[in-house]
Amino acid sequence: MKALHFGAGNIGRGFIGKLLADAKVELTFADVHPVLLEELSRRKGYNVNVVGEQATVEPVSNVSIVNSTGQEAIDLIAQVDLMTTAVGPTVLEKIAHNVAKGLVLRHRQGNESPLNIIACENMVRGTSQFKQHVFNALPEDEKAWVEAHVGFVDSAVDRIVPPAAAGSTDPLEVTVETFSEWIVDKTQFKGPLPDIKGMELTDNLMAFVERKLFTLNTGHAITAYLGQQAGHATIRDAILDPKVREVVKGAMEESGAVLIKRYGFDADKHAAYIKKILSRFENPYLHDDVERVGRQPLRKLSAGDRLIKPLLGTQEYSLPHANLVIGIAAAMRYRSEQDPQAQELVESLTTQGPKATLVEVSGLQADSDVVAQVVSAYEKMH
Incomplete structure (x- = not known):
């Protein structure tokens, strides 16, 4: 071949x-x-x-x-x-x-x-x-x-x-x-x-595409964004921070609940998959910067991507999403001198404010409860 x-x-x-x-x-x-x-x-x-x-x-x-x-x-x-x-x-x-x-x-x-x-x-x-x-x-x-x-x-x-x-x-x-x-x-x-x-x-590819997107990609991004907020340089350092880990694990469990509803995944097997992903983030031999993993925040905050798509799933099935909300707020706080999308995000936040920026980037409804929740979480972060 x-x-x-x-x-x-x-x-x-x-x-x-x-x-x-x-x-x-x-x-x-x-x-x-x-x-x-x-x-x-x-x-x-x-x-x-x-x-x-x-x-x-x-x-x-x-x-x-x-x-x-x-x-x-x-x-x-x-x-x-x-x-x-x-x-x-x-x-x-x-x-x-x-x-x-x-x-x-x-x-x-x-x-x-x-x-x-x-x-x-x-x-x-x-x-x-x-x-x-x-x-x-x-x-x-x-x-x-x-x-x-x-x-x-x-x-x-x-x-x-x-x-x-x-x-x-x-x-x-x-x-x-x-x-x-x-x-x-x-x-x-x-x-x-x-x-x-x-x-x-x-x-049944979509089940596996979304399993990866909602677990590895969601968790990786939120680890990076919260890690940067907490002053950590690497993914390993971030995920070993108990406060970061709690939200990341919580967000993956929230997105996992969507997968279990949508595709009939076995709950115990999915819990083991989440555990495996967390151990991968901890790998001491992988030196992965939070800034690299967090780059292109506008793409990662778009409707079909790793943060908003699982959030929409939680709304579809009336499931909790408090940790995903914190992750999305942290993504809006991502800063990088090397990343044009991060610069664009800052410019939008400065000129339009957090609510209009989130609505424009994510496609979420401006008057929805979840937008208010993200903006509230965003404003609590410094």
Whole structure:
């Protein structure tokens, strides 16, 4: 099997790329970063530090790389069996034009074998959204052929991949936690289902997408926002603070109650899943800054994301949400000189005030009780 993976950053190398390479897939990365292009072209491999109780160094070898904006990437799309991405939600639209060109070339070359595309992004049904971008870039007379021969497969991905440790000089070395989860919607594939160790096939993807979004993502974000409020630098320091932990755990239990109602999850198993997530945040070998985890607060406060979506679920089923409210208020207090969205948030809060800002960003009803609750919690924080 041949695969092309867009995005040779930490998640691309440490998670999806590693799983594909371990499965002996013939793997080519696509990226624009000059250092990654140069080093991967020269070395054809890199080391992954898997950190936990038993730390190991796992080499990845026999990989290659092309420039994602160039003809080589287009040519490969015409040939490969699988295409994956880990580029970040905002970059999907940017790579869609070249992907469309590759699909047109595939058709012209008469390649009738199925191609499956999986966007491995931290977003709900990211591949379906990517498909829209690709179809917007396709000529009208190519759409039917692509619909028939290309599977756009949604997935849920979960692995904490922090930035390289300070002092690391190898631009390809990457550190990951032991835990990883890659769940894909088996109903969306074209052709035979792939057999890749570490890829889990399901016919009920939304249950797993929301389980991850409402637990790991919700908890991670609230840990970061409350951690920053309490003066902690790392996720580990924040989650070991009893006051922070109490709210984070409470918020995950509130969002978990929504999942149990919506998907029939087993309550004891879900409690164990929450416990597992908390232990991952405590991992002493992962040095993850609260500022990094909290970045892009406007996206994280949007209606379909990790804070507001579970809150809406609690309203739908008339469930408690006091801890989620505190988490949302803390997100509005997030500050970062390095993050344009944090700057935008501050500007909006200064010019419009907390209520109008929250309503605009989240889509919540201005006159709702929950908006009043968040604003009240926000005003109590300094």
